[in-house]
Amino acid sequence: MRHDVNPVASWYEATAQRDAYPEALGEITADACVIGGGLAGLTTAHELQRRGLSTVLLEGARIGCAASGRNGGFVSNGFALGIDSVEKRVGLAAAQALYGFSKEGTDFVRQTILANQPELIMGHGWRMALRHPDDGGLKAYVDMLNSQFGEQMTYAAPEETRKYLNSARYFHSLSSATAFHIHPLRYALLLGRLAASAGLRIFERSRAQSVSKEGASFVVRTERARITARHIVHCVSALDTGLHRPSGRAILPVATYVAVTEPLQQDSIRTSSAASDTRRAGDYYRLIDEGRLLWGGRITTRVSEPSRLAERMKGDMLSVYPGLGNPRIDYAWAGLMGYAIHKMPLIGRDADGQWFATGFGGHGLNTTAMAGLLISRAIADGDDSYRRFAPFAPDWAFGQLGRLGVQGSYWWMQLRDRIDEAKAPAS
Numbered sequence: 132m133r134h135d136v137n138p139v140a141s142w143y144e145a146t147a148q149r150d151a152y153p154e155a156l157g158e159i160t161a162d163a164c165v166i167g168g169g170l171a172g173l174t175t176a177h178e179l180q181r182r183g184l185s186t187v188l189l190e191g192a193r194i195g196c197a198a199s200g201r202n203g204g205f206v207s208n209g210f211a212l213g214i215d216s217v218e219k220r221v222g223l224a225a226a227q228a229l230y231g232f233s234k235e236g237t238d239f240v241r242q243t244i245l246a247n248q249p250e251l252i253m254g255h256g257w258r259m260a261l262r263h264p265d266d267g268g269l270k271a272y273v274d275m276l277n278s279q280f281g282e283q284m285t286y287a288a289p290e291e292t293r294k295y296l297n298s299a300r301y302f303h304s305l306s307s308a309t310a311f312h313i314h315p316l317r318y319a320l321l322l323g324r325l326a327a328s329a330g331l332r333i334f335e336r337s338r339a340q341s342v343s344k345e346g347a348s349f350v351v352r353t354e355r356a357r358i359t360a361r362h363i364v365h366c367v368s369a370l371d372t373g374l375h376r377p378s379g380r381a382i383l384p385v386a387t388y389v390a391v392t393e394p395l396q397q398d399s400i401r402t403s404s405a406a407s408d409t410r411r412a413g414d415y416y417r418l419i420d421e422g423r424l425l426w427g428g429r430i431t432t433r434v435s436e437p438s439r440l441a442e443r444m445k446g447d448m449l450s451v452y453p454g455l456g457n458p459r460i461d462y463a464w465a466g467l468m469g470y471a472i473h474k475m476p477l478i479g480r481d482a483d484g485q486w487f488a489t490g491f492g493g494h495g496l497n498t499t500a501m502a503g504l505l506i507s508r509a510i511a512d513g514d515d516s517y518r519r520f521a522p523f524a525p526d527w528a529f530g531q532l533g534r535l536g537v538q539g540s541y542w543w544m545q546l547r548d549r550i551d552e553a554k555a556p557a558s
């Protein structure tokens with residue numbers, strides 16, 4: 132299945148300046164061809180080029196115009212699947228190694244930004260609040276992350292939580308000092324510029340239509356070009372699950388939403404850190420330039436934007452912070468994430484020799500960087516660290532049935548969250 136995307140009328144697009152890259156035309160040869168110009172494709176292509184492979188990046192629309200340039204902007208260690216669940220599946224030592232890669236992804240984003248455009252970091256830290264009193268589970272989780280995964284999390288009582296996030300909905304919280312938040316679209320555009328100046332050939336409006344093997348090389352066809360390359364890397368997330376079936380059939384598209392208010396004078400959110408609740412499908416938000424509130428939440432399996440999106444998002448904000456009054460919503464948009472059934476990224480190589488990096492879910496800012504590093508090292512240097520992801524190989528995601536399953540499990544998660552909250556004492 133294929134979904135067309137175009138730059139959306141988001142706050143990010145309104146505050147970024149795009150460079151134009153040409154369409155791919157005619158016969159092109161390269162050592163490597165990366166398909167998809169989100170953060171996974173941009174990082175992989177840049178790293179390949181830097182390692183001496185002449186590389187081409189094909190983007191069907193504009194670079195960073197999909198999830199990579201529309202997301203919440205929270206950069207933190209870990210994966211969409213909680214590390215405790217990763218550990219249950221692969222054991223402690225393997226989980227620690229995977230977590231280490233995810234940290235490397237976080238560091239890569241931080242260092243790339245600090246070395247080039249430090250203003251793209253918009254704040255430091257991330258506080259996650261429970262919407263019911265802690266029964267000991269959150270405290271144990273913080274201790275486990277700190278002792279076994281080298282995190283630096285702190286645990287806070289309700290009074291402390293509400294000093295920063297002044298909502299009667301919140302109780303205990305955990306806070307990460309190593310997380311930070313960024314302007315994700317400007318970061319994607321920065322990667323494009325750095326890669327282009329390293330010699331990467333970026334082509335926009337150049338959708339790959341097919342990939343075939345011819346001798347020792349692969350041939351990628353777009354509407355107006357034919358690209359021959361020894362190495363292919365698929366980084367198209369949920370937007371074209373038909374192009375590379377072995378990874379595409381394992382991906383479920385999941386939509387999530389963001390709204391940005393007008394600049395606010397308010398006393399509800401008293402931190403420049405990122406914030407969220409800990410629900411299974413919760414709210415995430417942060418104050419951005421001029422005191423605007425950027426608010427994300429909700430997931431669905433529908434691809435089109437729901438009606439009255441801005442109103443619905445405002446309703447979510449006010450249910451947590453009635454003190455915000457009646458803010459005007461200046462921007463609201465949807466974005467599509469790709470999830471594997473097991474919620475871990477799909478990183479590897481198929482029997483034909485084609486590479487794939489997809490399925491980053493709602494935790495893609497560090498993990499796309501991590502995947503770009505792992506795959507470029509594998510291709511350029513023969514490093515096989517990417518094989519650590521073998522326990523999370525692509526599994527068929529059951530197509531339409533899988534989407535119904537995701538929607539069903541979201542409703543189930545919402546119901547469980549409501550039951551947990553209903554048990555909370557009124558405060």
Ligand SMILES: Cc1cc2nc3c(=O)[nH]c(=O)nc-3n(C[C@H](O)[C@H](O)[C@H](O)COP(=O)(O)OP(=O)(O)OC[C@H]3O[C@@H](n4cnc5c(N)ncnc54)[C@H](O)[C@@H]3O)c2cc1C
Binds near residue numbers: 191199207387
């Ligand atoms: C609203 C929202 C909020 C989020 N918040 C966060 C957050 O705060 N923190 C976090 O870590 N993660 C977050 N995420 C997740 C994160 O944004 C994604 O995991 C990550 O951006 C995925 O990057 P990607 O490169 O795999 O895919 P994408 O960004 O989707 O890029 C794929 C690209 O491939 C191109 N493409 C598709 N088919 C073809 C083809 N045939 N030929 C050429 N090009 C093609 C598309 O045009 C697109 O540009 C959020 C996601 C959304 C949607």
